[in-house]
Amino acid sequence: MILTVTANPALDVSYRVDELRPGQTHRIRAVHERAGGKGFNVSRVLYDQGVPTLALGPVGGILGDSLRADLVDSGVPHDLLPVAAATRMTIAVVATEATMFNEPGGPLSTADWLRLAGLVGEYLPTTDVLVCSGSLPLDAPDETYADLVGLAREAGVPTVVDAGGPVLRAAAEAGAAVLKPNAEELAAAVGFDDPLRGARLLKEAGAGAVLVSLGADGTLLVTDEGEWRAAPPYPIAGNPTGAGDAAVAALADGLRRGLPWPDRLALAVTWSAAAVAAPLAGMMDADTLAEIEGKVAVVPL
Amino acid sequence: MILTVTANPALDVSYRVDELRPGQTHRIRAVHERAGGKGFNVSRVLYDQGVPTLALGPVGGILGDSLRADLVDSGVPHDLLPVAAATRMTIAVVATEATMFNEPGGPLSTADWLRLAGLVGEYLPTTDVLVCSGSLPLDAPDETYADLVGLAREAGVPTVVDAGGPVLRAAAEAGAAVLKPNAEELAAAVGFDDPLRGARLLKEAGAGAVLVSLGADGTLLVTDEGEWRAAPPYPIAGNPTGAGDAAVAALADGLRRGLPWPDRLALAVTWSAAAVAAPLAGMMDADTLAEIEGKVAVVPL
Numbered sequence: 316m317i318l319t320v321t322a323n324p325a326l327d328v329s330y331r332v333d334e335l336r337p338g339q340t341h342r343i344r345a346v347h348e349r350a351g352g353k354g355f356n357v358s359r360v361l362y363d364q365g366v367p368t369l370a371l372g373p374v375g376g377i378l379g380d381s382l383r384a385d386l387v388d389s390g391v392p393h394d395l396l397p398v399a400a401a402t403r404m405t406i407a408v409v410a411t412e413a414t415m416f417n418e419p420g421g422p423l424s425t426a427d428w429l430r431l432a433g434l435v436g437e438y439l440p441t442t443d444v445l446v447c448s449g450s451l452p453l454d455a456p457d458e459t460y461a462d463l464v465g466l467a468r469e470a471g472v473p474t475v476v477d478a479g480g481p482v483l484r485a486a487a488e489a490g491a492a493v494l495k496p497n498a499e500e501l502a503a504a505v506g507f508d509d510p511l512r513g514a515r516l517l518k519e520a521g522a523g524a525v526l527v528s529l530g531a532d533g534t535l536l537v538t539d540e541g542e543w544r545a546a547p548p549y550p551i552a553g554n555p556t557g558a559g560d561a562a563v564a565a566l567a568d569g570l571r572r573g574l575p576w577p578d579r580l581a582l583a584v585t586w587s588a589a590a591v592a593a594p595l596a597g598m599m600d601a602d603t604l605a606e607i608e609g610k611v612a613v614v615p616l
Numbered sequence: 617m618i619l620t621v622t623a624n625p626a627l628d629v630s631y632r633v634d635e636l637r638p639g640q641t642h643r644i645r646a647v648h649e650r651a652g653g654k655g656f657n658v659s660r661v662l663y664d665q666g667v668p669t670l671a672l673g674p675v676g677g678i679l680g681d682s683l684r685a686d687l688v689d690s691g692v693p694h695d696l697l698p699v700a701a702a703t704r705m706t707i708a709v710v711a712t713e714a715t716m717f718n719e720p721g722g723p724l725s726t727a728d729w730l731r732l733a734g735l736v737g738e739y740l741p742t743t744d745v746l747v748c749s750g751s752l753p754l755d756a757p758d759e760t761y762a763d764l765v766g767l768a769r770e771a772g773v774p775t776v777v778d779a780g781g782p783v784l785r786a787a788a789e790a791g792a793a794v795l796k797p798n799a800e801e802l803a804a805a806v807g808f809d810d811p812l813r814g815a816r817l818l819k820e821a822g823a824g825a826v827l828v829s830l831g832a833d834g835t836l837l838v839t840d841e842g843e844w845r846a847a848p849p850y851p852i853a854g855n856p857t858g859a860g861d862a863a864v865a866a867l868a869d870g871l872r873r874g875l876p877w878p879d880r881l882a883l884a885v886t887w888s889a890a891a892v893a894a895p896l897a898g899m900m901d902a903d904t905l906a907e908i909e910g911k912v913a914v915v916p917l
Contacts, residue, residue, distance in 0.1 A: 328705075330717050337636045338713040346704075346719050377678035403647075404629075406707055408717060412639040416631050416709060418647050 317361055317567045318438050319354035319446040320431070321372035322459055323420045326382050327351030329407040335414055349595070350385040351405055353449030353477055355393075356560035357567065359597030360586065362391045366568050369394060371434055373423060376401025396434055398427045400452065413556065421452020428459065435463055439470040443571040446563060447486070448477040457481040461489035473523070473570055477563045479503050487522040493566050494525045497559060501527055510535055511542075511616070524576070526566060526583060528559055534587070535616075536580045542616040545580050547588040547607055557596025561586040581611040618662055618868045619739050620655035620747040621732070622673035623760055624721045627683050628652030628897075630708040636715055650896070651686040652706055654750030654778055656694075657861035658868065660898030661887065663692045667869050670695060672735055674724060677702025697735055699728045701753065714857065722753020729760065736764055740771040744872040747864060748787070749778040758782040762790035774824070774871055778864045780804050788823040794867050795826045798860060802828055811836055812843075812917070825877070827867060827884060829860055835888070836917075837881045843917040846881050848889040848908055858897025862887040882912040 327350070330343045358370035370393040374382055379395075379402035386393050403420035407413050423431075435445070445467040447460040457480075464474045464486050473492030476483065479500025487494060487504075494517055498510050505513040514525035514537040524538040533546030562583040569579030585607050592600035628651070631644045659671035671694040675683055680696075680703035687694050704721035708714050724732075736746070746768040748761040758781075765775045765787050774793030777784065780801025788795060788805075795818055799811050806814040815826035815838040825839040834847030863884040870880030886908050893901035 330719075332717075335638045335715075337638070337711075337715050340716040340718060343717055343719050377681065380678065406631075406717070410638075414636075414638050415641040416633075416644055416707070417641060418631075418644050 316367040316369060316438075316442055317358075317444045317446060317571060318435065318442040319358045319368060319370045319448060320435060320463060321352035321354030321370065321449055322447070322455065323403070323450045323452045324350070324352035324355065324372045324374055324382055325403045325405045325418070325420065326378040327405050327407065329409055331409050333410065335408055335410050341408075348381060348385065350382040350389070351596075353560050353563075354446060355386065355391070356557050356597035357446050357448055357564045358391050358393070359389060360561050360564035360590070360599060361568065363599065364564075364568070366564075366571070368392065369438060371396065371431070371438075373398040373400070373427060373431060374402045375399055378402040378404055394434065394438075396427070396431050398423055400427075413554075419453045420450075422454040423452055428455075432462060432466060436466060439467060439472055442467070442470075442472050444492075444567040445472050445474040446477070446567050447474060448560065448563060450478075451482060458485050461485035464489040464491045475563055475567050475570065477559060484517070484520065487517040487520040490521045490523070492523040492570060494522045495528070495559065495563050495566060496525075497528045498530070511537070526562065526580065528562060528587070534562070534580065534584050536576065538576050540576055543577055543580055543613050544616060545584045545611050545613045547584055548610040548612070551588045551591045551603065553591040554594060554596075555591055557593070557598070558587045558590045560596060561590035561599060577613045581613050584611045617668040617670060617739075617742055618659075618745045618747060618872060619736065619743040620659045620669060620671045620749060621736060621764060622653035622655030622671065622750055623748070623756065624704070624751045624753045625651070625653035625656065625673045625675055625683055626704045626706045626719070626721065627679040628706050628708065630710055632710050634711065636709055636711050642709075649682060649686065651683040651690065652897075654861050654864075655747060656687065656692070657858050657898035658747050658749055658865045659692050659694070660690065661862050661865035661891070661900060662869065664900065665865075665869070667865075667872070669693065670739060672697065672732070672739075674699040674701070674728060674732060675703050676700055679703040679705055695735065695739075697728070697732055699724055701728075714855075720754045721751075723755040724753055729756070733763060733767060737767060740768060740773055743768070743771075743773050745793075745868040746773050746775040747778070747868050748775060749861070749864060751779075752783060759786050759790075762786035765790040765792045776864055776868050776871065778860060785818065785821065788818040788821040791822045791824070793824040793871060795823045796829070796860065796864050796867060797826075798829045799831070812838070827863065827881065829863060829888070835863070835881065835885050837877065839877050841877055844878055844881055844914050845917060846885045846912050846914045848885055849911040849913070852889045852892045852904065854892040855895060855897075856892055858894070858899070859888045859891045861897060862891035862900060878914045882914050885912045
């Protein structure tokens with residue numbers, strides 16, 4: 316089973332508009348709400364692929380109730396931790412491109428973090444891979460994911476971490492099995508702007524492997540067994556939100572199944588492309604998935 | 617007592633950003649929530665000026681609970697009608713100017729509208745002036761405010777209506793004592809773009825008087841006793857949201873106190889200017905109020 320932790324869930328609200336006009340009033344015709352959070356998206360992708368998964372995360376307040384209801388509707392197995400802090404909201408204003416407004420979320424108390432760690436601990440004996448994904452609430456310690464990586468290591472469970480900056484660096488030092496930053500998150504972790512050198516640095520710091528999504532430039536994977544680059548066979552048009560979450564789901568599933576590294580990379584690129592072609596984060600387009608499967612070129616560096 | 621009806625309340629959420637950048641992600645540092653709705657703002661202004669007032673409106677769902685809590689905090693007397701439809705949200709993204717995203721709200725059932733009318737009826741015996749203000753929820757009949765105007769007339773209570781389009785026109789035909797559209801709302805009601813001619817048309821249709829806010833061009837008042845134009849003694853910088861609500865509050869208070877029409881117009885322009893100088897809708901800046909009082913020139917047309 317793949318256990319996902321979303322440290323800073325959100326109720327994602329989206330408004331479709333013809334055009335975003337700064338300074339003007341927009342009358343919204345339809346409102347869409349959805350349980351949001353990168354770990355939840357990872358679990359959605361795995362659940363749709365028939366991979367056993369369980370999603371954990373702290374929720375509170377009235378928006379937390381809405382989030383829980385949406386997760387129940389989705390069918391994705393979950394065990395949400397009730398906390399005092401009200402769950403945050405994100406607003407996506409969608410025209411030809413999406414404009415995001417992300418509330419900060421939190422803060423959680425030390426007791427909340429200990430209860431979350433306790434909940435993770437309860438599930439570790441039946442967990443194949445732990446995933447820690449997404450931003451942290453206000454005032455959360457940089458070691459939040461690193462502590463969970465340590466807990467999982469003691470139980471012999473590898474962890475995939477999708478985060479950025481000091482949180483990513485701490486997870487590397489704690490010995491995460493795989494890190495999956497984008498180029499910007501990686502640069503914020505290492506302090507410079509060279510993805511290959513940055514990935515190598517985080518591996519030397521303690522991570523088992525580092526996969527970096529470079530957008531149109533493909534995806535980079537640095538491991539002890541080799542370094543590769545891969546890209547889909549043709550450019551995929553669509554919605555890049557959630558592409559990273561699909562890549563994390565693929566990495567976790569590749570770890571669980573013991574695939575060789577180049578195959579894990581190919582799977583991450585394939586699922587990521589299928590997610591771009593799907594309208595919502597946490598979904599993959601089945602046609603794209605079938606079309607691309609086996610056609611991702613993986614090239615050693 | 618001045619009874620206000622807000623047919624389509626909202627929880628107003630505001631995000632302050634340095635700059636609104638379409639297509640980008642904005643990390644919001646602080647979130648402000650407030651009970652929103654034009655009738656509520658009218659009651660806030662009256663309550664702060666020591667004028668007896670009571671605010672009515674339908675509320676539902678989890679955001680309705682937040683709205684109620686904020687209204688309780690504000691001290692403004694209210695009697696909210698619980699309905700099944702979830703209270704809507706508006707998002708204001710505030711940089712140097714505000715960009716608004718307004719959810720539609722509703723829909724309410726016929727039974728809900730009858731219960732709201734019943735609630736208004738209960739308070740009419742102790743009401744001096746009724747105020748009907750703001751947009752209607754999805755699928756609400758254009759006669760929603762007109763019906764309340766009729767109910768109030770039967771009880772000998774004059775009504776001030778702040779609305780636009782067919783809703784405003786129906787209120788005129790029902791014999792509202794005063795209409796207060798802005799130029800755009802008036803044009804949508806009469807089908808052409810000449811505020812003076814439009815105001816006269818709505819008076820002929822049945823309204824007692826029509827006050828039209830023209831922004832920088834001042835304010836126009838058309839009555840049976842005469843027609844006037846007025847403006848503040850100097851331009852007021854600030855936030856125009858809520859200026860119309862302060863004008864409605866002044867008109868209602870002028871009706872209640874039996875002021876002559878030119879004095880009602882002067883009061884509406886004064887309160888409106890003081891509202892522009894205040895940071896939030898439903899508030900007036902005390903210094904501006906004191907400075908402008910008695911200095912608004914009212915000119916017969």
